[in-house]
Amino acid sequence: MEKQTKGNAEINMHEEMRRAFALLSGKWKLEIMWLLNQRIYRFGELRKAIPGITQHMLTAQLRELEADGLVSRTVFAEVPPRVEYEITSKARGLGPTMQALTAWWNEHGKSVPVKSNARGRKAKGS
Template sequence: MRILTGKWKGEILWQLTQGTLRFGELRRAIPGITQHMLTAQLRELERHGLVKRTLYAEVPPRVEYELTKAAFDLRPVFEAIQRWSEAHAIILHDAADAAEPHGGLARPRRRKP
């Protein structure tokens, strides 16, 4: 399970279940991820045998990422998580709002009289 944990790994793997993607396509598909973090996470996933990186000798170089067979076998798990999140979206959203009032923004301080 450790090879799947991390803020971005699940999202990267989910995006790659849709098919082979180039680095820029992956980055655009995952709002909030930095170039540095995407690079680091892809390297870890590649090192663990979940992502295959293909470099094409072109100018400029083209790099594509795809799931390995082992990672593709996780697709039913990701689909089940997606169904679960869709089925419970309202409850999860309400719970997140209750845990972080003001949308996660700091509450204004009151001045002492």
């Protein structure tokens, strides 16, 4: 991709897009973001909604998304503690991208070969 000039600063759009892709790269981040785009989730609900994800991996992915400002974590002072995750207003800006992906899938998804859903470790009780 060509370098583009914006004001006095040169921007390498290839590098900028690599940074953007890095925010959502990871085995589970897009799935987590898709779910959180629908509603607020508690940790256990997310874990149940994503077959095959481990507690450790869900925690790591949520921490990265939170550090990047795409997910907010709210801890309620209750016993036992309640923690909720939701996407931030910055992440809501990805809504048109998710809608475009949905439209693409609705048009082309049936032509994509079905793969096994076996990702990661099997969840206990599965």
